[in-house]
Amino acid sequence: MRLLNRSAGRLSQHRRGPLAGLVVLLLGLLLTGGLYTVLAPAQAQKAESDAELVAKGRELFLVGCSFCHGQNGEGISTARPGYQIGPSLVGVGAAAVDFQVGTGRMPMAQPGAQVPRKEVQYSEEEIAALAAYVASLGPGPAIPSEQDYSLEGLSEEEREEAVVRGGQIFLTNCTACHNFDGSGGAMPQGGYAPQVRGVEPKYIYEAMLTGPQAMDNFTNGNLSPEMKRDVIAYLQSLETTPEYGGFGMGGIGPVAEGLFAWLVGIGSLVGFAVWIAAHTTRTSKDKVEA
């Protein structure tokens, strides 16, 4: 990592050497060839592998999930009406599985006010299998692809507009819970809106799409796919933007600032005052008068 980085705050960066065109051409050729060799046989087996994937997913589901969500993902209710051990997964779609399992929230370690993000328990293939199985239970949102949330293909100007618009959508719909810096916030009865700063774009997209846990949905009829893409673009832009004013103290606003004013500011100044008024060392020698 370079210590001093020029022009980091810009959204657009033109860094093109004279050989860049040639390199891109070569890379493109290599990539096309490589992709063809990988994908061509796979397509031939696709229909077959889908069913296999679902079957594999069902196996994993029965072992890891069915205890709370039921043998067929129908959910398990408690004796108290309206409350569930695990909700029904029919119709939640592959996106919900990818989010919950991919961020380690599922499987749940223990019941609580909120399921925290933790270490991921399944491999990528296993998550794909689980997602395929749950998606087969009923129609629901699919896992978004990278095109859904990347700004590829937009002109310079359109990108800037997307980021600005995304910022306004973020401040209107998201900051109330997740805070202006994406640091998260408290919710009633022990719940909380988790930190979204530094979260992978795919999971942010899936969270908006599926409304995990107590979060509201922002389905495509609510926030259009472009609006979601813009929000993600804004969050990404915040990450590449430097902390202009120095250390951000957690990005949680004035409470942390007050704490630092007292601990660092008043603390150090009182320390200086003690030093200023402290007595210096004395000697037992007498001064020889000139």
Place this chain on the structure above:
Amino acid sequence: MSDHTPSTVPSQGDGHGAQVATMHEADPIADPGVHPHQWRPTDVDERAAKRAERQVASLFGLSAVFAILFCVAYFTLEIGDNHDTFLGMGASTVALGTSFGAALLLIGVGIIQWARKLMGDQEIVEMRHPAHSTDEDRDKVLADLKTGIEESGIVRRTLVRNSLLGAVGMLGLPAVVLLRDLGPTPGQVVGEYEGAGLEHTLWTEGMRVVRDVVGTPIKASDLEVGDLVNAEPAAIFETDEHGEHLIEGVELQIAKSKAALILLRMEPDDITPGRGRENWTVDGIVAYSKICTHVGCPISLNERTTHHLLCPCHQSTFDLADSGRVVFGPAARALPQLPLAVDEEGYLVAQSDFTEPVGPSYWERG
């Protein structure tokens, strides 16, 4: 020493061990007097003094170096479009702050060190004087005051005095009246612009509910259960033929501060409709004012599972499935609900304005 005679009444023991002896007793231990002065190493050792001198001078010298570094940083580190960064922070601010801070701190530490090590440090004694003037001075001033007052006749000539007091008192009126045009009264603004006044907002019958920021209308069928939309009245986004917004600037801010809306779709069975509010929802879609009834923060922290809406400012919590009833926190009134309907194209519209004032309570709200 301080063997003051107290002006308080003599005390008596009260059984709590307050052993209050006579106050005239001299201090139990005699004042040993100011501690004799002891020399510092820098006072008696010329080499130590020279060393301290060099130390202080190098602090000052280092400070000058930092002042120059500040100027270098000022002219070399870019801000604005090509912001230089340092460890992910704004390089200019960090460099300017640390160099400026170091330059100042070094001067400060140098001066203190100079005072501590090299300046004369013998404690000296200065006598205090009572805060009050001499009795003679005080008597003179009082006598002068008395003479002056008598000569003015302010005590005797009550008519002059009282009429002057009355006249000066009256001057308070212009002073207060002058402030009258600080602003209109709440009644005066009504009708001045769309949705003016404490009891009105921009919402009118048939006005479309649109998404905030982008201004697109909302089809009831677009929303799924659990969707939460931050919405505004369509009037906020209306433009004239040149694409200029009809409502902008201060009017826009006032309009938004009252008309902002929370739209939530929930299972219709979950809703406990308030009396007279049975037809205010559309397929489980409810609309509430986004302005907290406590002190007016916009609220949109909704828990999909409980339909509880939390205010981030003071944590008032409202139940959106139950007419916006307060379930927690300092707010006293339920969130005002907006009656919803759909127009012929299937878009959500308001049936009317809010049926009660939105935002914080006030005296004449009733």
Place this chain on the structure above:
Amino acid sequence: MDTTKIASTNGTTAATTGRPSPLAGVGTWADERLGLATAMKKQIRKVFPDHWSFMLGEIALWSFVVLLLSGVFLTLWFTPSMAEIQYEGSYDQLRGIHMSEAYASTLNISFDVRGGLLMRQMHHWAAMLFIAAMLVHLMRVFLTGAFRKPRELNWVIGGVLILLGIVEGFAGYSLPDDLLSGTGLRIADGLVKATPVVGTYMSFFMFGGEFPGELIIPRLYIAHVLLIPGLILALIAAHMLLLVYHKHTQWPGPGRTEQNVVGYPLLPVYAAKAGGFFFIVFGVCATMGGLLAINPVWKYGPYDPSKVTAGSQPDWYMGIAEGLLRIMPGWETHIFGVTISWNVFLPGQIAPVALLMMVLAWPFLEAWVTGDKREHHLLQRPRNAPTRTAFLAAMITAYGLLWAAGGNDILALKFNLNLNYITYFMRVAIFVVPVLVFFLARRWCISLQRHDNEVLLHGYETGIIMRSPEGGYSERHLPISTERAYSLTARDRDVVVPDPQPTDGQGVRDKGYPVRKLRARLSQGMFANNVQKPTTSELEEAHHHAEHEHELEHASGMDRPADGHQFDGHADHTPDEAPLRGH
């Protein structure tokens, strides 16, 4: 030690001038026109006592100077206008957005003026330190009884300065017109509207119409840069003049009396220390401004009444009002067609002022109860005024609890707590915990007083365990130095007012009896449990006892009191030569 060297001057040799000094020339020129010599003759070598706690007010003074300097810099670019413009500056994420000129110019200072962001952050940090330092200074003055006669007026001036500082801070917080500023103003609007009878009129007059209007920022601006700083400056001047006139208080100690002040002269030592401290305060503000990002307005975005962020808090000094607002239950009265919003009016307008007034009124209550009309220039150690110290401890506790309540969402988030439970806890704790702290602190002070007497009468604990010939163990105590003993006893005895008689000698009922009785009760509550310093006879008896013990030891074959140094070559000290640390 040659005590004659403690002269009224630090000079060791007379200044020998070979030629007329330029200083004298300038001095004469100035004096012939201004006649300053008479006024200054007593001031140049004016004595200030040295103690770290006497420099806390200086932090406030110097951070105010930093505020003036950085504030002037900011005014060169800031535009106090709510007119709407489209942003075209260099912060990408907001380019093209409509915003007020105030917010746009704040962004301009942050991103397009070199050093502008540093100055903004220095200004903000200095503001936080200004009010914090004033409060710490208030605590010092309160705990040491420095507010007593003749300094009551300066105490009141200080209290007004704190109030003005808070208002000034809130005005500054509101100026950038970012999302937090606007949310703060919106809450202020709610507080004003909750005022009985005239609330809505006050709100409309404040904002020049309906919230937010377009006048509040220009109005707050002129208050922030002219009106309130002018008042603060004038009051600081009065505060300092009174300080010079009264001369600084000092801690009791050898040679320190109610009639003198012992310390270092203004020129050179005190001027150097104060001047050096100015640079240090300035330097700390600059370093904090350069390294710690405060109030990143660009992330909040311009104010929009329909937006809000989690973690919407005021700056720390408004924390108690915020906490009170959060923990207040939702009480509202609807009667005769009007609404009284207790839930906003009480915590927002009444309670914070009442809390500050309680602290400010204490010195007058105390003076009335003791009836003490003497001047006091020697400070009291906090332990020697247990009730007063406990009262402030309780107030600080209440302040801290409310501050925590004002950040309950941050606490809930960072410590995985339940937001609602914090609020429930605080609703009870705000009444219970300060009371507990009061009694605890009072007990603690009294036991510290006991300990002082213990040390005076029986000496300090040496940590040396002695075994007697009978096999019993005891700890060796050695007498403290005379200087320390004097410092410990240089305090007044407390006087408790006895209960008055309801009737006079002839059986006529005393009209002032209830008031007198209240005073007696308060006096007993404040002072009756305090431990008084030992009397001369008690001290003599204790010393006699100690000498007797020494004799016994002598008789039992010990040449001298064992002090733990019999075998390590340091045994040639007597307690007086090697006193305890301190003066």
